[in-house]
Amino acid sequence: MSEHSGSMTVMLVAGARPNFMKIAPVQKALHKAGHRTVIVHTGQHYDDRMSASFFRDLDIREPDHHLGVGSATHAVQTARVMESFEPVLLETRPDWVLVPGDVNSTIACALVCVKLKEETGTRLAHLEAGLRSNDWRMPEEVNRVLTDRCSDLLLIPSQDAADNLAAEGIDQSRVVFIGNVMIDTLLDRLPAAQELGVPAQMGLSPGRFVVATLHRPSNVDDREKLKTCLAGFAAIAQDHPVVLPLHPRTRKRIEAFGLGDSLAPLRVTEPLGYIEMLSLVDAAAAVLTDSGGVQEETTALGVPCVTLREQTERPITIEQGTNRLAPWPLTVAGIREAHDAAIRQGRVSAGECSPEGWDGRAAERAVDALAR
Numbered sequence: 001m002s003e004h005s006g007s008m009t010v011m012l013v014a015g016a017r018p019n020f021m022k023i024a025p026v027q028k029a030l031h032k033a034g035h036r037t038v039i040v041h042t043g044q045h046y047d048d049r050m051s052a053s054f055f056r057d058l059d060i061r062e063p064d065h066h067l068g069v070g071s072a073t074h075a076v077q078t079a080r081v082m083e084s085f086e087p088v089l090l091e092t093r094p095d096w097v098l099v100p101g102d103v104n105s106t107i108a109c110a111l112v113c114v115k116l117k118e119e120t121g122t123r124l125a126h127l128e129a130g131l132r133s134n135d136w137r138m139p140e141e142v143n144r145v146l147t148d149r150c151s152d153l154l155l156i157p158s159q160d161a162a163d164n165l166a167a168e169g170i171d172q173s174r175v176v177f178i179g180n181v182m183i184d185t186l187l188d189r190l191p192a193a194q195e196l197g198v199p200a201q202m203g204l205s206p207g208r209f210v211v212a213t214l215h216r217p218s219n220v221d222d223r224e225k226l227k228t229c230l231a232g233f234a235a236i237a238q239d240h241p242v243v244l245p246l247h248p249r250t251r252k253r254i255e256a257f258g259l260g261d262s263l264a265p266l267r268v269t270e271p272l273g274y275i276e277m278l279s280l281v282d283a284a285a286a287v288l289t290d291s292g293g294v295q296e297e298t299t300a301l302g303v304p305c306v307t308l309r310e311q312t313e314r315p316i317t318i319e320q321g322t323n324r325l326a327p328w329p330l331t332v333a334g335i336r337e338a339h340d341a342a343i344r345q346g347r348v349s350a351g352e353c354s355p356e357g358w359d360g361r362a363a364e365r366a367v368d369a370l371a372r
């Protein structure tokens with residue numbers, strides 16, 4: 001513990017786009033409770049639209065440390081984060097390091113932290129612990145399993161995560177249910193998103209367009225699979241506009257595979273800021289995605305979602321929420337069919353099918369767990 005009795009120093013790690021909305025509410029809740037935070041940005045994502053715009057939209061203060069690792073192969077990216085994070089941890093020696101999600105920055109900082117534990121006394125907490133796709137080919141699954149194994153405190157977003165961790169023999173005393181911190185951010189920013197009115201700015205009528213996102217290596221790194229997804233979106237675009245904010249990885253692959261023409265039927269945009277994306281998704285008839293976070297956001301908003309993957313590490317969004325898997329392997333007809341079913345299902349009001357603890361107070365529960 002730090003000099004002030006009862007006050008802790010918590011180092012928050014963020015590296016890639018899906019991390020920023022998770023650390024934002026935790027940072028605020030820590031400050032409110034009188035604790036000190038140190039923000040480390042690994043620089044895994046570095047473009048303004050993939051990173052800085054989120055800091056602005058979510059009121060996250062400037063990082064205290066910027067590691068600037070950038071893009072590289074998995075080994076090089078992970079190694080660079082480890083190499084540059086080690087001196088920062090040794091210098092700061094916080095009470096806790098908090099790593100969110102499942103990106104390469106998460107496992108890299110987790111490994112550094114656990115290996116220095118004897119020396120620094122710093123404990124490791126994993127935010128969004130216990131999710132499992134059971135698909136070991138996914139880099140994120142490897143990151144999730146190993147980060148959980150290294151962590152002193154596992155903060156879980158849904159009860160299914162507790163079963164996954166128990167099945168791996170992880171001691172239940174390390175596991176604390178807090179709910180979903182991403183939904184804290186969503187509920188906080190929803191009024192601003194609705195006021196922004198991105199659909200109207202784009203000439204789209206609420207409930208009469210679809211939003212699609214695509215970036216998983218398993219969908220975009222193979223030419224035929226990527227072509228199938230884009231053709232599926234084009235088939236849907238015959239009914240209503242399909243907006244596709246294009247991830248940099250996907251844009252690069254489309255160019256490399258010569259698939260530029262497949263984008264013609266779609267409303268392609270640059271990656272959107274957090275509030276812009278929320279404004280669009282909230283007013284969509286349905287969303288097609290291979291993102292993890294979007295599956296949760298659509299469930300919280302009550303918007304039907306089709307997940308373009310073989311399985312999901314977020315099954316609660318299917319059991320309780322608005323999510324469904326497209327038939328696997330993906331085909332144009334299968335994507336179309338799953339979209340039609342989602343449209344028939346229709347939307348429900350925000351919060352109507354939200355799982356327990358997706359209530360805007362998950363970050364407060366995270367702080368309580370760290371302080372205990």
Ligand code: UD1
Pocket residue numbers: 016017018044045046047048050051071072102103104105139140215217247248249252292
């Ligand atoms: C990473 C995460 C993934 C997460 C996704 C969200 C891992 C293993 N994967 O995948 O879990 O869902 O982020 O976006 O950590 N690029 C840019 N600008 C940027 C960032 C990336 O142009 O700001 C380009 C890179 O040059 C690279 C590609 O996008 O070619 C992929 O970036 P990378 O961070 O390696 O993985 P993502 O596919 O984004």
